[in-house]
Amino acid sequence: MAVTHSHLSPATILGYPRIGRRRELKRAVEALWAGRTTTDELENTAAELRLATARHLVDLGLDAGSAAVPGSFSFYDQVLDAVALLGAVPERFRDLAGDGALSLEGYFTLARGEGGRPPLEMTKWFDTNYHYLVPEIGPATPIGFADDRVVREFSELAHPADGGQAVVTRPALVGPVTFLLLSKPADGAPDGFHPLDRLDDVVTAYAGLLQALAAAGAPWVQLDEPALVTDLLDVPFDEVADAVRRAYSRLATDLSPASAGDGAAERPAILVTAPYGDLRSAAGDGLALLAGTDVEAIGVDLVKGAVPDGPVPGLERKTLVAGVIDGHNIWRADLDARLATLQGLAALGAGAVAVGTSTSLLHVPHDVADEPRLDPGLKSWLAFADQKVTEVVTLATGLAEGRAAVAAALAESSAAVRSRAQAPGVVVPEVRDRTAALTPADAERAPYAERAAAQQARLDLPPLPTTTIGSFPQTAEIRRTRASWVRGELSDAEYTAAMRAEIASTVALQEELGLDVLVHGEPERNDMVQYFAEQLDGFATTVHGWVQSYGSRCVRPPILWGDVSRPAPLTVDWTAYAASLTNKPVKGMLTGPVTILAWSFVRDDLPLGDTADQVALALRDEVTDLEEAGIGVVQVDEPALRELLPLRRSAHAGYLDWSVRSFRLSTAGAGTATQVHTHLCYSEFGQVIGAIDGLDADVTSVEAARSRMEIVPELADAGYARGIGPGVYDIHSPRVPSVDEVTELLTLAAKSIDPRLLWVNPDCGLKTRAYAETKESLRNLVAATQSVRATL
Numbered sequence: 001m002a003v004t005h006s007h008l009s010p011a012t013i014l015g016y017p018r019i020g021r022r023r024e025l026k027r028a029v030e031a032l033w034a035g036r037t038t039t040d041e042l043e044n045t046a047a048e049l050r051l052a053t054a055r056h057l058v059d060l061g062l063d064a065g066s067a068a069v070p071g072s073f074s075f076y077d078q079v080l081d082a083v084a085l086l087g088a089v090p091e092r093f094r095d096l097a098g099d100g101a102l103s104l105e106g107y108f109t110l111a112r113g114e115g116g117r118p119p120l121e122m123t124k125w126f127d128t129n130y131h132y133l134v135p136e137i138g139p140a141t142p143i144g145f146a147d148d149r150v151v152r153e154f155s156e157l158a159h160p161a162d163g164g165q166a167v168v169t170r171p172a173l174v175g176p177v178t179f180l181l182l183s184k185p186a187d188g189a190p191d192g193f194h195p196l197d198r199l200d201d202v203v204t205a206y207a208g209l210l211q212a213l214a215a216a217g218a219p220w221v222q223l224d225e226p227a228l229v230t231d232l233l234d235v236p237f238d239e240v241a242d243a244v245r246r247a248y249s250r251l252a253t254d255l256s257p258a259s260a261g262d263g264a265a266e267r268p269a270i271l272v273t274a275p276y277g278d279l280r281s282a283a284g285d286g287l288a289l290l291a292g293t294d295v296e297a298i299g300v301d302l303v304k305g306a307v308p309d310g311p312v313p314g315l316e317r318k319t320l321v322a323g324v325i326d327g328h329n330i331w332r333a334d335l336d337a338r339l340a341t342l343q344g345l346a347a348l349g350a351g352a353v354a355v356g357t358s359t360s361l362l363h364v365p366h367d368v369a370d371e372p373r374l375d376p377g378l379k380s381w382l383a384f385a386d387q388k389v390t391e392v393v394t395l396a397t398g399l400a401e402g403r404a405a406v407a408a409a410l411a412e413s414s415a416a417v418r419s420r421a422q423a424p425g426v427v428v429p430e431v432r433d434r435t436a437a438l439t440p441a442d443a444e445r446a447p448y449a450e451r452a453a454a455q456q457a458r459l460d461l462p463p464l465p466t467t468t469i470g471s472f473p474q475t476a477e478i479r480r481t482r483a484s485w486v487r488g489e490l491s492d493a494e495y496t497a498a499m500r501a502e503i504a505s506t507v508a509l510q511e512e513l514g515l516d517v518l519v520h521g522e523p524e525r526n527d528m529v530q531y532f533a534e535q536l537d538g539f540a541t542t543v544h545g546w547v548q549s550y551g552s553r554c555v556r557p558p559i560l561w562g563d564v565s566r567p568a569p570l571t572v573d574w575t576a577y578a579a580s581l582t583n584k585p586v587k588g589m590l591t592g593p594v595t596i597l598a599w600s601f602v603r604d605d606l607p608l609g610d611t612a613d614q615v616a617l618a619l620r621d622e623v624t625d626l627e628e629a630g631i632g633v634v635q636v637d638e639p640a641l642r643e644l645l646p647l648r649r650s651a652h653a654g655y656l657d658w659s660v661r662s663f664r665l666s667t668a669g670a671g672t673a674t675q676v677h678t679h680l681c682y683s684e685f686g687q688v689i690g691a692i693d694g695l696d697a698d699v700t701s702v703e704a705a706r707s708r709m710e711i712v713p714e715l716a717d718a719g720y721a722r723g724i725g726p727g728v729y730d731i732h733s734p735r736v737p738s739v740d741e742v743t744e745l746l747t748l749a750a751k752s753i754d755p756r757l758l759w760v761n762p763d764c765g766l767k768t769r770a771y772a773e774t775k776e777s778l779r780n781l782v783a784a785t786q787s788v789r790a791t792l
């Protein structure tokens with residue numbers, strides 16, 4: 001098939017959700033894992049989903065013939081896809097890649113591990129809640145064009161077997177430079193080796209793929225290079241720039257493009273995208289850098305980033321894909337304003353301008369129309385993936401044919417923007433007055449020494465106090481009970497009774513185990529953020545608003561649309577009930593303001609710091625109510641504190657300033673004798689270590705078992721000198737830690753910090769664990785504590 005389409009469609013998106021409107025892919029993949037289906041069945045389901053998705057996007061207005069529809073499918077993760085494409089399989093999995101290519105089962109094994117072989121590490125994808133698998137690249141890792149799945153997926157849609165509508169897609173892949181910048185050195189790589197050292201091999205493999213795509217008739221390919229928008233990677237911009245120049249001179253200059261007109265094309269036209277931030281100000285000018293290469297199109301994020309207002313040399317030969325529609329949040333765009341932005345781009349002197357999304361739509365749910373329970377007003381302000389496609393198409397028409405051609409759509413969009421600005425609940429004067437009246441004193445508590453003395457007098461805890469992080473196992477029975485209650489089969493009273501029974505048995509278990517500070521166990525919480533969002537004013541929750549978090553795991557982030565306040569206490573009844581059952585202190589359990597924001601879709605009409613203060617004040621009132629109910633210990637979880645850290649170093653101080661302030665606001669209303677705990681879910685503090693001390697909690701629990709307590713000396717070196725609970729039990733696996741093991745970890749921790757500050761607890765909540773291993777593990781934890789106490 002000859003390549004005929006050299007012009008990129010004027011309307012496109014960078015990627016589309018892969019899980020399916022009803023999470024069809026999740027279910028199909030999990031059925032394979034459970035052994036209920038075969039890989040052939042999964043391949044068939046996936047192929048049907050890809051075909052239906054591509055045709056759906058054409059129905060929504062994307063062009064079927066000009067590479068407007070991205071080929072952005074993945075069975076698990078796009079970075080793992082690149083590992084499979086390259087056959088870059090770590091040594092421990094090498095047997096799974098017989099002739100270089102992984103089978104589908106082998107692919108999942110890299111993601112999930114097997115027997116004694118740990119999976120690839122998983123980490124956050126830029127500033128999103130999506131998580132990718134970290135490739136492991138060493139000097140000897142095989143790298144080649146090992147797998148032509150991308151080509152097959154292109155052909156299957158370009159020549160559909162059912163003879164129906166064909167769709168010429170634009171295969172979308174992680175770009176070679178970003179792939180290597182996100183990789184970590186494989187075990188045993190020599191000192192000084194960086195995965196980027198393998199750039200030439202990766203580029204050779206991508207060149208092979210590009211040639212195969214051209215041969216299959218693909219007019220365009222998309223290579224995502226978001227590494228260009230961040231300066232948090234360990235490679236200086238000069239080296240990144242050099243890698244980009246080398247990679248794209250090999251791919252774009254050395255291979256002849258479709259439009260060359262002198263015989264067969266060796267490659268499709270290339271679109272390089274730089275989502276999630278500003279391409280220009282990282283540490284150098286990424287836009288000028290890309291404009292200087294021979295790629296045909298550049299995708300810029302015009303939601304998080306901007307472009308210069310004058311000409312950019314080189315751009316006159318390229319298409320600028322203007323990412324004016326937000327791929328990372330769910331608000332309907334102000335089309336009028338976006339059209340003005342698009343028209344203003346003329347000054348850049350690009351050869352052509354296409355309308356696009358700022359990022360892949362992977363981060364938003366499928367369809368607002370699919371939300372029967374959302375308030376119609378709120379619904380009219382939202383755009384999920386399908387609505388965003390329509391917005392892109394509308395803007396492209398407006399750009400090409402003038403405003404008049406899309407006047408009705410512009411008017412509708414403006415009306416929605418106006419209705420949102422004026423709607424009750426969006427701006428609540430009492431909430432605004434309260435945050436406006438805040439002073440620095442509202443974030444201050446008495447000096448720690450004074451607090452510590454008052455708390456010890458009240459709580460009378462032994463040295464090395466033992467506690468847990470909050471949740472106890474969420475058993476199948478608890479989930480069933482909640483599901484029946486949600487369906488209306490169980491009355492409120494019956495549900496409350498069932499949860500109280502669960503709390504009573506959790507409290508009894510903790511007393512029997514001999515723990516010192518008890519929890520109620522969180523059986524009533526579906527999710528640590530949604531539970532609060534459902535009760536606070538200013539939030540809405542969805543029915544089908546799932547987005548992929550990693551692999552087959554999906555989350556349903558609440559929508560924070562208005563000013564936040566607390567109409568009634570959130571947790572007091574459950575906590576007070578638990579406290580009524582025991583003489584031991586019971587710790588109240590709240591989710592912190594930063595984590596609530598990080599795991600929700602946040603509003604775009606108020607600075608995040610202001611929204612955080614509103615949430616903080618709602619929590620502050622909850623702390624006061626817990627105190628009034630006699631609760632002497634309150635934990636405010638901030639597992640996501642590090643997650644919202646901006647992709648630019650220059651923005652860190654501002655972020656840490658408001659995030660730390662909002663945490664302190666939420667807790668500083670507590671009396672001197674109330675012990676404030678916080679919990680953080682990671683062990684590498686890096687950029688936030690100073691902020692941990694700034695939170696001013698009386699006790700901080702952190703993940704530490706796997707890293708063998710290394711965080712304890714790090715925190716001590718950073719000047720942290722309040723209570724610290726480094727996790728001694730890795731709750732991420734069913735494995736039971738032995739008494740010796742816990743004893744050893746505690747002894748280790750006690751070496752680098754005053755043992756009087758040391759607490760004993762698991763790494764995180766126990767909700768994903770079963771009771772059998774939980775009981776045994778906690779028993780060992782208490783026994784180890786007793787033996788270490790005896791040595792103090």
Ligand code: GLN
Pocket residue numbers: 469470471522528589637639679680681764765766767
């Ligand atoms: N209190 C929560 C729990 O125990 C904390 C969860 C978390 O840190 N992710 O489940």
Ligand code: ZN
Pocket residue numbers: 469639679680681763764765
């Ligand atoms: Zn945690």
